[in-house]
Amino acid sequence: MRTPVCDLLGIEQPIIGFSPSEQVAAAVSRAGGLGVLGCVRFNDPAELDAALDYMDANTGGRPYGVDVVMPARVPVEAAASDLEAMIPQVHRDFVERTLLALGVPPLPDGAPDADGVLGWLHSVARKHVEVALAHPARLIANALGSPPPDVIAAAHEHGMLVAALAGAPKHAQAQVANGVDIVVAQGYEAGGHTGEIGSMVLIPEIVDAVGDRVPVLAAGGIGCGRQVAAALALGAAGAWMGSAWLLTREYAQMTSAPAVQQALLAATSSDTVRSRIYSGKPARLLKNRWTAAWEQPDAPEPLRMPLQNLLVAGAHQRLMRSGQPDVVPMPAGQVVGRISEIRPVAAVIESLVAEMDETLRRLGGLG
Amino acid sequence: MRTPVCDLLGIEQPIIGFSPSEQVAAAVSRAGGLGVLGCVRFNDPAELDAALDYMDANTGGRPYGVDVVMPARVPVEAAASDLEAMIPQVHRDFVERTLLALGVPPLPDGAPDADGVLGWLHSVARKHVEVALAHPARLIANALGSPPPDVIAAAHEHGMLVAALAGAPKHAQAQVANGVDIVVAQGYEAGGHTGEIGSMVLIPEIVDAVGDRVPVLAAGGIGCGRQVAAALALGAAGAWMGSAWLLTREYAQMTSAPAVQQALLAATSSDTVRSRIYSGKPARLLKNRWTAAWEQPDAPEPLRMPLQNLLVAGAHQRLMRSGQPDVVPMPAGQVVGRISEIRPVAAVIESLVAEMDETLRRLGGLG
Numbered sequence: 001m002r003t004p005v006c007d008l009l010g011i012e013q014p015i016i017g018f019s020p021s022e023q024v025a026a027a028v029s030r031a032g033g034l035g036v037l038g039c040v041r042f043n044d045p046a047e048l049d050a051a052l053d054y055m056d057a058n059t060g061g062r063p064y065g066v067d068v069v070m071p072a073r074v075p076v077e078a079a080a081s082d083l084e085a086m087i088p089q090v091h092r093d094f095v096e097r098t099l100l101a102l103g104v105p106p107l108p109d110g111a112p113d114a115d116g117v118l119g120w121l122h123s124v125a126r127k128h129v130e131v132a133l134a135h136p137a138r139l140i141a142n143a144l145g146s147p148p149p150d151v152i153a154a155a156h157e158h159g160m161l162v163a164a165l166a167g168a169p170k171h172a173q174a175q176v177a178n179g180v181d182i183v184v185a186q187g188y189e190a191g192g193h194t195g196e197i198g199s200m201v202l203i204p205e206i207v208d209a210v211g212d213r214v215p216v217l218a219a220g221g222i223g224c225g226r227q228v229a230a231a232l233a234l235g236a237a238g239a240w241m242g243s244a245w246l247l248t249r250e251y252a253q254m255t256s257a258p259a260v261q262q263a264l265l266a267a268t269s270s271d272t273v274r275s276r277i278y279s280g281k282p283a284r285l286l287k288n289r290w291t292a293a294w295e296q297p298d299a300p301e302p303l304r305m306p307l308q309n310l311l312v313a314g315a316h317q318r319l320m321r322s323g324q325p326d327v328v329p330m331p332a333g334q335v336v337g338r339i340s341e342i343r344p345v346a347a348v349i350e351s352l353v354a355e356m357d358e359t360l361r362r363l364g365g366l367g
Numbered sequence: 368m369r370t371p372v373c374d375l376l377g378i379e380q381p382i383i384g385f386s387p388s389e390q391v392a393a394a395v396s397r398a399g400g401l402g403v404l405g406c407v408r409f410n411d412p413a414e415l416d417a418a419l420d421y422m423d424a425n426t427g428g429r430p431y432g433v434d435v436v437m438p439a440r441v442p443v444e445a446a447a448s449d450l451e452a453m454i455p456q457v458h459r460d461f462v463e464r465t466l467l468a469l470g471v472p473p474l475p476d477g478a479p480d481a482d483g484v485l486g487w488l489h490s491v492a493r494k495h496v497e498v499a500l501a502h503p504a505r506l507i508a509n510a511l512g513s514p515p516p517d518v519i520a521a522a523h524e525h526g527m528l529v530a531a532l533a534g535a536p537k538h539a540q541a542q543v544a545n546g547v548d549i550v551v552a553q554g555y556e557a558g559g560h561t562g563e564i565g566s567m568v569l570i571p572e573i574v575d576a577v578g579d580r581v582p583v584l585a586a587g588g589i590g591c592g593r594q595v596a597a598a599l600a601l602g603a604a605g606a607w608m609g610s611a612w613l614l615t616r617e618y619a620q621m622t623s624a625p626a627v628q629q630a631l632l633a634a635t636s637s638d639t640v641r642s643r644i645y646s647g648k649p650a651r652l653l654k655n656r657w658t659a660a661w662e663q664p665d666a667p668e669p670l671r672m673p674l675q676n677l678l679v680a681g682a683h684q685r686l687m688r689s690g691q692p693d694v695v696p697m698p699a700g701q702v703v704g705r706i707s708e709i710r711p712v713a714a715v716i717e718s719l720v721a722e723m724d725e726t727l728r729r730l731g732g733l734g
Contacts, residue, residue: 189565198556200588221567
């Protein structure tokens with residue numbers, strides 16, 4: 001099944017697979033989709049460089065992409081130590097009190113401190129871009145909208161396409177005006193940073209808003225072939241999927257925490273929540289005792305990006321190590337409720353394509 | 368375009384149109400869909416009887432349905448005067464203070480007091496059912512899930528089908544076990560009472576949960592033909608639409624307030640909010656200065672159903688009469704952002720069907 005976006009990206013299936021894991025992203029590309037590596041977790045650009053070396057060696061010459069996180073407006077920018085000083089004591093006290101109440105132990109002596117996710121910093125995201133430009137990536141995507149004009153220009157000079165995620169039609173229009181090549185319309189159902197408009201409404205709205213100037217990928221709530229077909233019905237040129245890869249063998253190679261996979265397997269579509277507690281901007285996470293604590297009357301308002309993630313970085317490490325599935329801090333979309341087994345990425349894509357084809361045949365029979 | 372649900376309901380297009388207006392509902396049935404009259408606004412069963420007489424006379428012998436509101440658990444039940452006594456003074460004070468701050472004048476002398484929507488009361492909903500059973504309706508739907516077993520049995524004895532709205536798979540499964548004939552999977556995007564799972568995720572999940580025992584209609588975020596086609600791709604047998612009819616000539620006959628249509632025309636898909644302030648249960652409304660006031664730190668928690676609507680009934684009357692588009696208390700789905708003109712119901716359905724057919728042809732070309 002080919003759409004024009006397949007030709008544009010040089011892929012066989014209109015499936016774009018976002019993952020923070022280079023194993024997942026490489027496997028998506030090998031299976032005929034476009035694997036997109038999420039860069040935000042790489043505080044050290046050298047680690048991203050190594051991950052992209054892995055992509056270069058393991059995608060069999062097929063195209064892949066990278067995803068950076070550059071807010072449209074440059075947020076608080078400062079050295080890590082200065083940022084730490086901006087975090088109110090009342091917030092630190094709440095986190096400590098909550099971890100105690102949840103029965104989450106401190107880190108063992110000698111465990112390295114978590115640095116927080118510095119990839120939210122504009123300066124760090126720019127280093128990610130520099131590293132990516134030195135690799136043969138086909139696409140550079142920005143999770144928080146249009147990248148700055150010089151980043152778009154540099155990507156184009158290197159023969160890369162630029163994609164931007166949009167949660168509202170006006171954002172998509174601004175992105176196209178800025179020179180973005182592909183808009184990813186991301187609905188409320190999505191994991192991680194996401195807006196309030198559901199995919200069913202948002203996708204055709206953004207398709208109509210950008211017209212035939214650029215193709216639109218559909219994101220948010222897509223995990224099976226019927227959902228890919230629905231995205232195509234709504235006018236999208238393909239599907240951008242993230243949560244679908246969380247329960248794959250390749251993703252399991254990255255996370256050492258069985259509690260995470262246990263939590264993901266147990267989650268239903270009602271078990272996620274959109275909250276600012278992860279990064280400072282609204283992001284969909286698994287709903288559990290940790291997210292519930294932040295909804296109690298005694299909880300402070302989450303801080304702004306990037307302070308909130310610095311505040312909770314140590315807590316995230318402790319929550320992950322605790323081995324308790326009902327406290328893991330984990331971005332995930334509502335579609336996680338539809339995944340009940342751990343499979344290789346290639347098998348996930350094979351099922352997706354088969355169900356998509358079957359759906360198109362079924363719809364053809366209705367006409 | 369026919370699906371099996373067309374044969375089941377005796378209609379020509381898989382489009383089910385819910386509206387509190389008998390003019391809209393009758394027009395949907397005349398145009399080949401199934402018009403479903405919302406009963407909750409009829410405090411006096413005799414008024415519902417008259418509206419159904421209108422349906423009988425104006426649907427040209429084509430099938431129609433009725434929609435009642437029966438919570439699964441019987442809520443607070445008492446005489447209107449006793450219910451009034453359960454409303455805390457702090458809530459009444461907040462409403463008065465807010466209306467003053469919004470510049471909403473009191474009702475003119477001699478204007479009748481609003482009664483609130485008593486249709487939320489189980490006893491009143493039961494009277495709606497009794498009235499409906501005396502008319503040749505084809506379908507009785509319950510907006511809040513499975514009706515009680517005796518209501519299902521009575522409907523079946525009268526040759527009527529029973530539908531129930533579901534916002535989560537477990538509710539759909541319970542409804543089918545109770546004998547419901549059609550499940551309406553209603554996603555987060557929907558206007559009025561709605562859950563938290565987006566349509567893209569919810570529809571296939573409910574289709575899979577009920578299997579081939581009953582057909583599933585898709586609701587929430589459906590207003591154009593691509594969205595109907597997407598619903599069919601997701602496995603639904605047809606589309607249940609509500610907000611799409613708010614901007615029709617027939618609906619304009621019911622509401623005397625130009626401010627409402629002005630507000631609906633101006634709204635974008637970002638201009639709705641899910642809130643308990645209308646009825647006590649989460650319902651999607653137009654977002655405006657009235658809904659914002661309830662999100663301020665000084666606002667009390669909304670009361671439970673049916674007290675909240677009794678609390679705000681007088682305020683609703685005043686807000687509607689104020690002529691200010693930015694305060695109208697109005698249930699509406701996110702799809703309202705895609706409607707920019709007032710057309711006859713028949714023209715809306717004609718466009719829907721044409722776009723649906725065109726979408727199926729386009730998808731056929733991709734295979």
